[in-house]
Amino acid sequence: MMFRIALVINPFAGLGGSVGLKGSDGLQTRSEALAKGATPRALERSCQAINVLRPYAAEISWLTAAGAMGESTLKKCGFEAEVVYQAQRADDSGAEDTQRAVQAFIEAKADLIVFAGGDGTARDVCAQLREQLPVVGIPAGVKIHSGVYAVTPTAAGRVLEQLIKGELTTLRSADVMDIDEDAFRQGTVKARRYGEMQVPGELEYMQAVKMGGKESDELVLTDIADDIIESMRPDALYIMGSGSTVAAVMEQLNLPNTLLGVDVIRNQELLAQDVTASELEDLLSQHSEKYLVITLIGGQGHIFGRGNQQLSPRVIREIGRDNIRLLATKTKLKALSGRPLRVDTGDPGLDHELSGFIAVTTGYHDQTMVAVKAVD
Numbered sequence: 292m293m294f295r296i297a298l299v300i301n302p303f304a305g306l307g308g309s310v311g312l313k314g315s316d317g318l319q320t321r322s323e324a325l326a327k328g329a330t331p332r333a334l335e336r337s338c339q340a341i342n343v344l345r346p347y348a349a350e351i352s353w354l355t356a357a358g359a360m361g362e363s364t365l366k367k368c369g370f371e372a373e374v375v376y377q378a379q380r381a382d383d384s385g386a387e388d389t390q391r392a393v394q395a396f397i398e399a400k401a402d403l404i405v406f407a408g409g410d411g412t413a414r415d416v417c418a419q420l421r422e423q424l425p426v427v428g429i430p431a432g433v434k435i436h437s438g439v440y441a442v443t444p445t446a447a448g449r450v451l452e453q454l455i456k457g458e459l460t461t462l463r464s465a466d467v468m469d470i471d472e473d474a475f476r477q478g479t480v481k482a483r484r485y486g487e488m489q490v491p492g493e494l495e496y497m498q499a500v501k502m503g504g505k506e507s508d509e510l511v512l513t514d515i516a517d518d519i520i521e522s523m524r525p526d527a528l529y530i531m532g533s534g535s536t537v538a539a540v541m542e543q544l545n546l547p548n549t550l551l552g553v554d555v556i557r558n559q560e561l562l563a564q565d566v567t568a569s570e571l572e573d574l575l576s577q578h579s580e581k582y583l584v585i586t587l588i589g590g591q592g593h594i595f596g597r598g599n600q601q602l603s604p605r606v607i608r609e610i611g612r613d614n615i616r617l618l619a620t621k622t623k624l625k626a627l628s629g630r631p632l633r634v635d636t637g638d639p640g641l642d643h644e645l646s647g648f649i650a651v652t653t654g655y656h657d658q659t660m661v662a663v664k665a666v667d
Contacts (some may be wrong), residue, residue, distance in 0.1 A: 293352045297396035301408035302359040304333040304432040320515035332475040333431040336444040337407040340429045341368040343448025356492035389415040401557045410469040417467045417486045425489045435597050438465035443635040446496040461492040499590045508605045511620050512539035514655035528578040529556045536618045553601045568603040575609045582614045592627045596635030611641050617651045631664035
C-alpha cells in the first residue's frame with residue numbers, strides 16, 4: 292500500500308526566535324530578523340522528521356510544494372516527490388502560498404498532510420483544511436501553542452512511521468491556537484482558538500495545547516523566588532528565562548522583566564534585557580560562572596524549544612546541565628499527569644544529553660525530581 296503524504300514547509304518559521312523577536316509573522320519582522328543575523332531553521336528541523344522515514348521510501352508517495360516549501364527538503368533526504376504547487380515568488384513565500392499548497396494537496400488526494408512551522412502556519416493549514424484530512428505538525432516556529440504539533444521534529448517522524456506501520460489507528464481533534472504577536476512583544480499573551488484539526492491520537496509524540504496565564508498561587512511563587520535568590524552567587528551570571536514563574540523571581544528582586552524574553556542579571560542587578568542568542572553567547576564568554584533560571588510550559592512540559600530559541604544549543608552547552616535551575620509549582624507539574632518534561636533544542640545530541648532526572652524547585656528549600664526525555 293502506498294501512502295500519499297503531502298509536505299509543506301514555512302521556510303521562514305522560527306526565524307525571529309534566536310534574535311528575540313518572539314515570532315516570524317510578516318515581511319517586516321522577517322526582514323528585521325535577517326538583518327540581525329537570524330538563520331532559517333525550518334528546513335533543518337523538517338529533515339530531522341523526514342529522515343526517520345527513509346526505511347519506508349517504497350511505501351510513500353510524496354506530494355509537495357516547489358523549492359524551499361518542501362521539494363528541497365525531500366530531495367536532501369533522498370526522496371522523490373510530485374510537485375503540485377509552485378509559489379509565485381519562490382524565495383519569498385507567504386501565508387497565502389501555504390494555503391494554496393494545502394488546497395493543491397486536497398485536490399491531489401493526499402492521505403495526510405505534514406507541515407513545518409509555528410502557530411501561524413497551523414492557522415494557514417487549518418483555514419483550508421479544517422477536518423478533511425489528518426495532519427502532523429513539525430515544530431519549527433517560535434510560537435507553538437497549538438496541539439497539532441509533535442513534541443519534537445523527530446517525534447513527528449515517529450508518528451508518521453507508526454502510521455505507515457499500521458500501529459496507530461485512532462485520531463483526535465486538536466486545537467489550533469495563535470497569539471497576537473504585537474501584544475506578545477509587549478509582554479502580553481492574547482491567545483485565540485482558530486479551529487481544530489485531526490491528529491494521530493498518540494500522546495507520547497503529540498503535544499498538548501499550551502496552558503496560558505499567570506500562576507495564581509502567589510505565595511508559592513514567592514517561596515520559589517526566595518529560594519533561588521538565596522542561592523545566587525556573587526559575580527555569577529544568571530540568565531533569566533521567560534514565563535511568569537521566572538518573572539516572580541525578577542519581581543522579588545525589584546527588577547524589570549521581559550515576560551516573554553530572556554534577561555541577564557549579576558549581583559542581583561539587571562545587566563541586559565530581552566537579549567538575543569548572539570548577545571547571550573558574548574556575555575557567557577566573559578564569565579566563568581553562569582547559571583540558567585527557567586520554567587516549563589504548562590500543559591506541555593517543554594523546557595527548551597518553545598518561545599525561548601534565544602537559548603540556543605551553544606548557549607545551553609556553555610552554561611551546562613548542572614547549572615540549569617528549573618522552577619515550577621507542584622500544580623504545574625501535576626497537570627502533566629506523569630508525562631516527562633520535554634527538550635527540543637534543535638540539536639538531537641544535546642536533547643539526549645539533557646535527558647534524565649532533574650531537580651525542580653517547587654518551593655522554599657523544596658525540590659521535586661522529574662524526568663526529562665528526548666523523543667527519538
